[in-house]
Amino acid sequence: MDNKMIEGAPYILVVDDEANMLIAYKTFLKPDYNPILCSNGTEALQKLTEYSFSAAILDLKMPDMDGLELLEKIKEHDSDLGVIMSTATNDVKYAVQAIKKGAFEYVTKPFQYEEILGLVAKIVERRELRKENFYLKSALKEQQSFSDLIGQTSVMRNVFMIIENMNSVGSTVLITGESGTGKELVAHAIHQRSDRKNKPFVVVNCAAIPENLFESELFGHERGSFTGAFERKIGKFELADTGTIFLDEIGCLPQSMQAKLLRILQDNHIERVGGKGPIKISVRIVAATNTDLEQALKNKSFREDLFYRLNVIPIKLPPLRERRADLPLLIEYFLKKFNEELKKQIAGIDRQVMNELLEYDWPGNIRELKNVIERAVVLTKNGMITDISLRGKAVNGMPETLTSLKEASAEFEKEYIKKALAKTGGNQSETSRLLGIHRTTLISKMNLLGLK
Numbered sequence: 410m411d412n413k414m415i416e417g418a419p420y421i422l423v424v425d426d427e428a429n430m431l432i433a434y435k436t437f438l439k440p441d442y443n444p445i446l447c448s449n450g451t452e453a454l455q456k457l458t459e460y461s462f463s464a465a466i467l468d469l470k471m472p473d474m475d476g477l478e479l480l481e482k483i484k485e486h487d488s489d490l491g492v493i494m495s496t497a498t499n500d501v502k503y504a505v506q507a508i509k510k511g512a513f514e515y516v517t518k519p520f521q522y523e524e525i526l527g528l529v530a531k532i533v534e535r536r537e538l539r540k541e542n543f544y545l546k547s548a549l550k551e552q553q554s555f556s557d558l559i560g561q562t563s564v565m566r567n568v569f570m571i572i573e574n575m576n577s578v579g580s581t582v583l584i585t586g587e588s589g590t591g592k593e594l595v596a597h598a599i600h601q602r603s604d605r606k607n608k609p610f611v612v613v614n615c616a617a618i619p620e621n622l623f624e625s626e627l628f629g630h631e632r633g634s635f636t637g638a639f640e641r642k643i644g645k646f647e648l649a650d651t652g653t654i655f656l657d658e659i660g661c662l663p664q665s666m667q668a669k670l671l672r673i674l675q676d677n678h679i680e681r682v683g684g685k686g687p688i689k690i691s692v693r694i695v696a697a698t699n700t701d702l703e704q705a706l707k708n709k710s711f712r713e714d715l716f717y718r719l720n721v722i723p724i725k726l727p728p729l730r731e732r733r734a735d736l737p738l739l740i741e742y743f744l745k746k747f748n749e750e751l752k753k754q755i756a757g758i759d760r761q762v763m764n765e766l767l768e769y770d771w772p773g774n775i776r777e778l779k780n781v782i783e784r785a786v787v788l789t790k791n792g793m794i795t796d797i798s799l800r801g802k803a804v805n806g807m808p809e810t811l812t813s814l815k816e817a818s819a820e821f822e823k824e825y826i827k828k829a830l831a832k833t834g835g836n837q838s839e840t841s842r843l844l845g846i847h848r849t850t851l852i853s854k855m856n857l858l859g860l861k
């Protein structure tokens with residue numbers, strides 16, 4: 410019989426002092442497995458260091474080292490390795506001991522090969538699963554290296570990958586996404602991962618600066634350069650020198666500043682207002698916007714040349730409702746965070762509330778989720794969070810006559826759904842999205858409330 414190994418087939422350690430038994434094992438384990446045959450324990454321990462086994466089959470009674478002792482040594486070496494013990498019928502009490510010592514199963518001689526094959530398959534499958542689990546866990550660990558950036562959906566992983574792969578490159582980044590999707594957090598992560606991480610990270614909110622102060626804010630001014638310039642002022646770009654500047658709400662940058670920014674991107678220097686000449690700087694620019702820049706390009710309120718200069722590495726952050734699978738992870742994260750910050754011990758979230766959270770539309774994205782969880786942690790004394798207030802849940806108009814709460818709720822729901830349906834022209838998918846519930850939930854509610 411050939412002793413060639415079959416590539417990719419799992420290695421199985423087989424230990425038996427009877428040569429005939431070994432031959433039998435070899436015959437039925439091949440070609441699905443690579444059996445490695447040993448006639449005693451010492452040999453087996455040697456093989457253990459040479460191969461990565463997926464399962465082991467040990468004879469219980471052997472002359473030099475018996476199966477129990479070998480089992481113990483194997484478990485010391487690899488506690489995860491599934492071991493099958495084979496035993497003569499009158500030795501069953503040892504077999505039970507073997508199970509206690511961590512053997513997967515025992516079979517009594519004479520056994521059917523299928524029995525062994527079935528057990529081996531089970532062990533191998535279990536080991537594969539565990540391996541996958543291990544990789545999953547290390548993926549999570551990797552994810553944790555982005556410390557406070559939570560997400561494991563493929564869109565978010567993609568974002569992490571972009572951040573990871575650009576670490577030392579100083580390219581300009583343009584982050585887009587709805588309000589509260591984490592643009593600033595991502596900008597920060599980019600800085601933290603770059604070789605500029607020990608240098609300044611300066612944030613400029615372009616939406617908050619009056620147009621006439623923009624230039625001095627960004628580039629600074631010399632004393633007396635304009636009325637009110639009592640002191641020399643260092644601008645944000647100079648402050649950010651050798652580090653990163655985060656230009657938030659870049660869509661709000663006035664036209665005149667757009668031209669100046671373009672110049673900085675081209676020749677890396679700035680000029681203070683009233684200054685004596687250019688100052689050389691090296692700044693990595695990360696810009697963000699939650700407005701549709703494409704639209705601004707079309708109506709020419711944003712310069713196309715600047716857009717392309719900024720958009721070297723685009724990062725699109727999805728709204729939370731498009732990555733709902735991240736919700737449980739985020740909820741858990743914020744719960745832990747606020748438990749710690751507020752010194753509380755909220756155990757978790759009631760299933761009903763959890764369902765509400767999972768179905769909600771999150772117009773304010775992660776910021777809203779964070780606030781909602783914080784509020785709930787504050788308001789919950791201890792135990793589970795059993796009540797949560799979400800936007801749009803508040804009842805404005807109260808009915809004149811008071812009925813049961815159930816009826817009142819149903820009435821409110823009916824009116825609310827009607828309104829939503831009217832708004833979408835009766836489109837159920839859109840309505841369910843608007844209401845943050847599943848389409849099937851919407852349909853069953855409509856049936857229940859007599860809305861057809």
Ligand SMILES: Nc1ncnc2c1ncn2[C@@H]1O[C@H](COP(=O)(O)OP(=O)(O)OP(=O)(O)O)[C@@H](O)[C@H]1O
Nearest residue numbers: 557558559587588589590591592593594699775776
């Ligand atoms: N992936 C995430 N994991 C954990 N927390 C997050 C994540 N994304 C955002 N947050 C948190 O949500 C809040 C809002 O994030 P951030 O300020 O970065 O949003 P933004 O996109 O800049 O919003 P805006 O456009 O309104 O300025 C912050 O408190 C941030 O820490």
Ligand SMILES: [Mg+2]
Nearest residue numbers: 589592593657
């Ligand atoms: Mg922001």
